[in-house]
Each structure stands twice: as structure tokens, then as C-alpha cells.
Amino acid sequence: MSTEASAIPQFKEISSPDPVLEIHDLTKRFPGVLANDHISFEVRAGETHGLLGENGAGKSTLAECIFGYYKPDSGSFKLNGNAVSFDNPTDALHAGIGMVHQHFSLIESFTVLENVLLGYRPSSEGLKSSNVEARFTQLLEVYGVHIDIDARVSQLSVGELQWVEILKALIYDVDLLILDEPTAVLTPQETDRLFQALERMLSEGVSIILITHKLREVMEVTDRVTVLRRGKLVGTVNTEDVTMTDLSRMMVGREIETLCRSNQVVNGDPVLEVQGLRALNDRGQLKLKNVNFTVSEGEILGLAGVSGNGQKELFEVLVGVRRGEKGEIIFDGKNITGTLPNARISFGIGYIPDDRQRTGLVGGFSIGENLILGRQWEPIFRRGLFTSQDSINKFAKESIAAFEIDSPSHHRLVRQLSGGNQQKVIIARETSKSLRLLLANQPTRGLDVGAIEYVTRKLLELRDSGVGILLASEDLEELMNLSDRIAVIFKGEIVDIIPCADANIIEIGLLMSGAKSGSQ
Ligand SMILES: Nc1ncnc2c1ncn2[C@@H]1O[C@H](COP(=O)(O)OP(=O)(O)OP(=O)(O)O)[C@@H](O)[C@H]1O
Ligand SMILES: [Mg+2]
Structure with missing residues (x-):
């Protein structure tokens, strides 16, 4: 090294804060998959560190290795400068690492409080169960x-579940909190609240690893970002240096x-007519008051609303898993109000x-079984009285290829897939049959940017081929x-229906908040 070079003060090194977590050369393999391939990076004390990557890139696996849920095949960690190795999550919690998992770990039939107590691990920081x-x-x-801490978990919305998971992780004093896609199921308003909460945690000295697919969030709240691709480290960058x-x-x-969408104007016949629909939720509260709308052939009707305003109940009544109190559902001119879900599937309704x-998949079934769930009686999957394994295998292989589901085989259990790839299984199942109407509630939730592009293309193709689509999304753009x-939709009523060409985001936002009543 020249004397000149050594005379240059190393500002970067001196000013960079101590790392709270150092990951060195971490490798984790599953049968047939190298999920983490020699990963090294560090999380600095007091920073929010984004962890990004496509579906299946290895983010959750890495997080679960840090949290002691998986044992890495090789590699090492340092926490606050000390070498650590965790045999299980309890060790990690005691050392000061908390985690909010991508998949909910709550037991549905227990109350919120029972779940919180269940997760309580004795001996941590002298915290008594009574406390x-x-x-x-x-x-x-x-x-x-x-x-309500005495409400059963099965009665909570997914947003509420997520808050229980987040706050449960904060019961222990942690130095590092890992959040695996915490905002995937939150509304934009809830997300803002979460980010305020994160700021509060940072000010109390907690460092954060945030896994998310929403790049806008990454830009907004992270200091640095580490990107993974197919199990390998692409690099770590300062957020302010990148777009x-x-x-x-x-x-x-x-x-x-x-x-x-193309600008082609839709003049098709109505596929779905909803008239005067009224329905209660599981708690007996009135969630749909008097819902009226139509979806035509070749039309995407967007459903905007803050989650909890009746969207869930509306989809459930349309699919037939919840009974309406009043009102009619007309499909292709026929009244299908009292029909069963299976009949509706056979009419050409996808969901x-x-x-x-909770409702889309059976985690303990294989990808192939999940791909034909609800369709197992269709003639193409049968040979006489029995299911035809050959045709199921063929269909599963084709779907995996067409939808780029990242898995070595269709025999793999769905619960072993990454979150985004699970979502692709549902989309493959629901869009690969002969459809007249697709009911899509948050179809791009948890998908990476590439997969979102794929799904939106699929929705537009279906629309252009004449399928009517009811699409709910919290992403207004x-x-x-x-x-x-x-x-x-606001408080169980459709307050306005606006052609997209005339709509603007601010006006829709106001309608969603109830601040403006519609023109209807
Ligand atoms: N328990 C498991 N058994 C076998 N393979 C697994 C298991 N968990 C994850 N994998 C595989 O490891 C790879 C990485 O998965 P991981 O869940 O870490 O991805 P991810 O980046 O979190 O993706 P997503 O954004 O979809 O959640 C995937 O190919 C996945 O199928
Ligand atoms: Mg994941």
C-alpha cells in the first residue's frame, strides 16, 4: 500500500456503526434446493435493513436460520460482536432476536391471549407468565x-392476526427484530401504522431486518438493502444510492x-349481477348492507376499500361459502343465490x-393435489370411478412449468414452498380451468415484481378472452x-362505481375513507 493511500482517512470505516448481526458464509440446503449459498452480510446497530429477492430466493430460509428455526449447514453468526449459535428459536429469543414469521403461527380455535401465553417461553428476562x-x-x-384479547383467533381479520404476531414478538426485549413480509396482509393505513411502530422500536435501540416485496416500502423505510437471487447474495447497497x-x-x-388494460371498451352481457345483498360476519355483525353491482363479460371491475369494509364477506357470499341474509346473485342470467360452492365452481366461477x-391451500397436500382441489370430479381428472393419476401428474407438471412455480417436483408438499410460490399454485388452479367469472381477492399479495407482472398479464388475458373479473386489491395503482x-366499498355498501378513465386516486381514497359520498 502506498503511503499516500494510507494517509487518506478511512471515514467510511470509522463512521460506520458497529454491526448488531454479522452473517458469515452461511449455507442452507434442502433436498434438491440450495436455499442459501454462502451468504455474508451485516446488519448495523440502529438500522432498518431490507432483505429483498424474488419468490423462492431464500429470504425466509435465511431469516429462519438467524432465528434458530433452521440449523445452517455451514457458516457462522455474531451477535453484538460475539459468536452465537442457536439450537432453537428460544435460544435466539433469549439472546435478543425476535421474529415475525411470514406464515401465521397462531392457533385458530384459541383466543388471542391463549396464543400469546402459549408462545411465552419461561426464564426470559425474568418475565413471569402473569406479567x-x-x-x-x-x-x-x-x-x-x-x-379484543379474548376473541378467538378464527374471528380476526388477517390484518389483526398480523398485529398479534408483531406485538407477540415484542413481549421480549429484543436487539434485533426480523419481520418477514409483515405488510403483505396489511392495508396501506395499517402499513403506515406499522412503520410508525418500527420507528418507535428503532428509537428504543432495536435494529430491524425487513423482508418485503414492496419496493416503495424499501425506499421509504430502509437504510440499506441486501438482495438475494436464487439463494445467492447479489449485494448490499445503501438505499439512498439506488432507485x-x-x-x-x-x-x-x-x-x-x-x-x-387495453382501452377496448366493454359492451359484453353481464356475467354477474349482485342485487340487494345483505350478509353478516362470523360474529353476527352486519357487514354487507345493500350491495348492488354488475360485472360484464370481458370487464375487470376493481373493488377498492379499506380492508374490513365487507370485502371478505362479499367474496365469500359470491363463492357460496357464506349465506347472504337477503339479496340475489345472478350468474349468466340464472339465479344462483342458493347454490353450493361446488356447483358454482362447475358453472365456471374461479376464486x-x-x-x-387459511382457505386457499392445504399445506399438508402436495402441489399436484392442491392444483386440482375442488376440481377432482372433473372428467379430465377421472378414469371411471377413480382419479386418474396420470392426468393429474401431467396437469401438475404443465402448471408448474407455465406458472414458473419454483419446485423440483409436483409431489412436494405445498407448505414447503416459499410464500409467493404457494400463491402461484392457487392462481394456476383457478385460472387454468374454463372460466366465465373470476373472483380475485388480493391476487398479487406476497408476490415478487416478476410474478406480479405474470399474474397481471394473466388477468388481462382472461379479461380480453371475455372472462368477467371482480378484482380487489389494496394497491390502488x-x-x-x-x-x-x-x-x-365502505361500511358494507358500494358508495360509488366510477369508470377508470374518469377516476383519480385521490377521489377514490376519499370515497374509501367515507369522507366523500358517491354520485350513485
Ligand atoms: N422446509 C422446506 N423444505 C424444502 N424446501 C424448502 C423448505 N423451505 C423452503 N424451501 C425451498 O427453499 C427455497 C427458498 O425458499 P424461501 O421460503 O426461503 O424463499 P423466499 O425468498 O422467502 O420466497 P417468498 O418471497 O416467496 O416468500 C425455495 O425453493 C423453497 O421451495
Ligand atoms: Mg418467504
Whole structure:
């Protein structure tokens, strides 16, 4: 080294804060998959560190290795400068690492409080189980979350579930909190609240690893970002040095297109007519008051609304898994109000539910079995009285290829797939049959930018081929790009239906908040 060079002060080194976590050369393999391939990076004390990558890139696996849920095949960690190795998550918690998992770990039939107590691990920081309830109640208050701790988990919305998971992770004092796609199921308003909560945690000395597919969030809240691609480290960058396009190129290795519907005007016959629909939720509360709208052939009707305003109940009534109190559902001119879900599937109605783990998939079934769920009686999957394994295998292989589901085989259990790839299984199942109407509730939730491009292309293709689509999305920009008209739901009523050409995001936002009543 020249004397000149050594005379230059090393500002970067001196000013960079100590790392809270150092990951060195970490490798984790599953049968047939190298999920993490010699990964090294560090998380600095006091920073929010984004972890990005396509579906199946290895983000959750890496996080679960840090948290002690998986044992890495090789590699090492340092926490606050000390070498650590965890045999299980309890060790990690005691050492000061908390985690909010991508998949909910709550037991549906238990109450919120029972779940919180169940997750309580004795001996941590002298926290007594009798104090856990008080601490949890305090956290609900501090973070302004209104959830009844005696409600059964099965009665909570997915957004509420996510808050329980987040606050549960904060019961212990942690130095590092890992959040695996915490905003995938949150509304934009809830996301803002979460980010305020994260700021509060940072000010209390917690460092954060945030896994997300939403690049806007990455730009907004992270200090640095580490990108993975197919199990390998692409690099770590300062957020302020990059654009969203740079990040998506690092993740996917190509440019991503934002797709919009064609301007072709729809004049098709109505596929779905909903008249005077009224329905209660599981708690007996009135969630749909008097819902009226039509979806025509070749039309995407966007459904905008803050989650909890009746969207879930509306989709469930349309699919036939919830009974309406009043009102009629007309499909292709026929009244199908009292028909069963299976009959509706056979009429050509597809359904992408907003919550893949609860209703969309059976985790303990293989990809192949999940791909034909609800369709197993269709003649193409039968040979006489029996299911035809050959045709199921063929269909599964074709779907995996067509939808780029990242798995070595269709025999793999769905719960072993990455979150985004689970979502692709549902989309493959629901869009590969002969459809007249697709009911899509948050279909791009949890998908990476490349997969979103794929799904939106699929929705537009279906629309152009004459399928009517009811599309709910919390991403208003996505809704504006894809929908022909947008219906805004507020407190169980459609307050307005606006052709997209005349709509603007601000007006829709106001309608969603109830601040403006519609023209209807
Ligand atoms: N328990 C498991 N058994 C076998 N393979 C697994 C298991 N968990 C993950 N994998 C595989 O490891 C790879 C990485 O998965 P991982 O869940 O870490 O991806 P991810 O980056 O979190 O993706 P997503 O954004 O979709 O959540 C995938 O190919 C996945 O199928
Ligand atoms: Mg994941």
C-alpha cells in the first residue's frame, strides 16, 4: 500500500456503526434446493435493513436460520460482536432476536391471549407468565391496536392476526427484530401504522431486518438493502444510492413492465349481477348492507376499500361459502343465490381468496393435489370411478412449468414452498380451468415484481378472452391500471362505481375513507 493511500482517512470505516448481526458464509440446503449459498452480510446497530429477492430466493430460509428455526449447514453468526449459535428459536429469543414469521403461527380455535401465553417461553428476562398478559395489553395500547384479547383467533381479520404476531414478538426485549413480509396482509393505513411502530422500536435501540416485496416500502423505510437471487447474495447497497428500478433489476436480472388494460371498451352481457345483498360476519355483525353491482363479460371491475369494509364477506357470499341474509346473485342470467360452492365452481366461477394459508391451500397436500382441489370430479381428472393419476401428474407438471412455480417436483408438499410460490399454485388452479367469472381477492399479495407482472398479464388475458373479473386489491395503482371500472366499498355498501378513465386516486381514497359520498 502506498503511503499516500494510507494517509487518506478511512471515514467510511470509522463512521460506520458497529454491526448488531454479522452473517458469515452461511449455507442452507434442502433436498434438491440450495436455499442459501454462502451468504455474508451485516446488519448495523440502529438500522432498518431490507432483505429483498424474488419468490423462492431464500429470504425466509435465511431469516429462519438467524432465528434458530433452521440449523445452517455451514457458516457462522455474531451477535453484538460475539459468536452465537442457536439450537432453537428460544435460544435466539433469549439472546435478543425476535421474529415475525411470514406464515401465521397462531392457533385458530384459541383466543388471542391463549396464543400469546402459549408462545411465552419461561426464564426470559425474568418475565413471569402473569406479567405476559399485562405486557401484551400494554403493547396493544402503546401501538394503538384495538383487538379484543379474548376473541378467538378464527374471528380476526388477517390484518389483526398480523398485529398479534408483531406485538407477540415484542413481549421480549429484543436487539434485533426480523419481520418477514409483515405488510403483505396489511392495508396501506395499517402499513403506515406499522412503520410508525418500527420507528418507535428503532428509537428504543432495536435494529430491524425487513423482508418485503414492496419496493416503495424499501425506499421509504430502509437504510440499506441486501438482495438475494436464487439463494445467492447479489449485494448490499445503501438505499439512498439506488432507485426502485435498480432494485428490481438486482432482484430479477431484467426490466419489469407495468401492465395496463387495453382501452377496448366493454359492451359484453353481464356475467354477474349482485342485487340487494345483505350478509353478516362470523360474529353476527352486519357487514354487507345493500350491495348492488354488475360485472360484464370481458370487464375487470376493481373493488377498492379499506380492508374490513365487507370485502371478505362479499367474496365469500359470491363463492357460496357464506349465506347472504337477503339479496340475489345472478350468474349468466340464472339465479344462483342458493347454490353450493361446488356447483358454482362447475358453472365456471374461479376464486382466489385473500388468505392462502387459511382457505386457499392445504399445506399438508402436495402441489399436484392442491392444483386440482375442488376440481377432482372433473372428467379430465377421472378414469371411471377413480382419479386418474396420470392426468393429474401431467396437469401438475404443465402448471408448474407455465406458472414458473419454483419446485423440483409436483409431489412436494405445498407448505414447503416459499410464500409467493404457494400463491402461484392457487392462481394456476383457478385460472387454468374454463372460466366465465373470476373472483380475485388480493391476487398479487406476497408476490415478487416478476410474478406480479405474470399474474397481471394473466388477468388481462382472461379479461380480453371475455372472462368477467371482480378484482380487489389494496394497491390502488394496480387497481387503476387493470380495472375498467372501480367500485368503492365502505361500511358494507358500494358508495360509488366510477369508470377508470374518469377516476383519480385521490377521489377514490376519499370515497374509501367515507369522507366523500358517491354520485350513485
Ligand atoms: N422446509 C422446506 N423444505 C424444502 N424446501 C424448502 C423448505 N423451505 C423452503 N424451501 C425451498 O427453499 C427455497 C427458498 O425458499 P424461501 O421460503 O426461503 O424463499 P423466499 O425468498 O422467502 O420466497 P417468498 O418471497 O416467496 O416468500 C425455495 O425453493 C423453497 O421451495
Ligand atoms: Mg418467504
